[in-house]
Amino acid sequence: MIDIEGLTDSYTKWLGGPNFRNPYSAATIRLYGVTVRRFLEFLDFDGAMEIIEVNIHLVRKYVMSDMKNEIAPKNTQTVRTSSLVLFFDYLESVGENVVNPARAFMDDQKRKSGGRGGRSASRLKTVLEWDEIDRLRFEAGRSETIAGIRDAALIGLILDTGLRASEVCGLTIADGDGYLARRLKVIGKGDKERLVRFEPHHAPRMRSWLRTRRRLTTRDDRLFVTDQGNGLTIAMLYMIVSRLLHRAGIHKAQRGPHLLRHTAASMWLANGVELKQVQENLGHSNIGTTSRYLHLLGSPNP
Incomplete structure (x- = not known):
């Protein structure tokens, strides 16, 4: 319904x-x-x-x-x-x-009606290139404020896990430990639970955030919160990602967390992760949806 x-x-x-x-x-x-x-x-x-x-x-x-x-x-x-x-x-x-x-x-x-129709051939890709990923990581890790430490862990987690915005906002402090253990159980579309397996490439940033997070006085047990201890909303998450992309000089048709989800899928495939595993990680019901991310990124630089 x-x-x-x-x-x-x-x-x-x-x-x-x-x-x-x-x-x-x-x-x-x-x-x-x-x-x-x-x-x-x-x-x-x-x-x-x-x-x-x-x-x-x-x-x-x-x-x-x-x-x-x-x-x-x-x-x-x-x-x-x-x-x-x-x-x-x-x-x-x-x-x-x-x-x-x-x-x-x-x-x-x-x-x-005789118009050109279709999308412009010059439209930017919906994934970040390798150099753009590096620039975003650098920009996200520049600040040592509470929000800066949080944002560095936040960007790293999405790039590593490919979670949806709603799933990121719903994570708890315990899920931070799950991230460090290379697996997360999340409730996705249709209230379906799935297990996401990945390499926590940004583990140091998550550890730093968890130390900071546990010092905050709040009754909210969500992993990502504001300086005041309130859980992040999807709108806040969108603003954080959009702002960091802008500061990194990255301009794409998409500017929010879903761009990072696309990028995570493309990174997995470029690094040789099996298509079936990527499908399971993303929670796609149709593997054809997952296959769209094939070849959007070349092999990473050695």
Whole structure:
């Protein structure tokens, strides 16, 4: 069953958060929220049980039709398309393994109208190159403040484990010890538990953070917290990663923790980890999804 209320609420909060260089107005956020809510209600009526079932045909059916099953006005189609493209961008940003059928629909419409369509060939890769990984690691390790020590461990953990943003925010102090032991049990999509196996390349940074973390006075047992002892939220995690990427002079189409998840998968494959193990680590139900990360990174420098 699709969580209509929860998805709509989290989507509108994301639109109003610090995720865009040019923030959306309150009126636009309300309009896009209503549009996505109606789309989710349409999916429920159509019998879809999960978002992953959505394809370009369902998007086209919703965007193009009005209440009388006639062709919707052009301005309505434009609003619906823009809302849905952002909605699926949001789902990707929080670690949902979905493609963007709304963007595919938009590209298809451009091709039919004589436009170029498709994504630009010059679009930057959705993974960090080896030199960019090194720059990010260096930037994350520069500060010796509480937040700096935390961020160094945080960046290292995501690069080593490929966890989703929600999974990172849900880790406990005990999971910090699990990271050092080279394995973590996490609850992922659909409340499914999985075991992530990896090499803790950033163990010194995690040990430093654990020493600092255990000195903080807080009742919150989450691994990553603020200076005041409150657990990090997904929005905070996004800001931390985005800020460090900016300071490192790294500019990608994606700027949040999901970029590091993509990078972790590509690093594993470039280092010879079996595709099946990478699939299990990422929690992908389809190995075809995992195979997209093959050959995005060459072999690491000796």
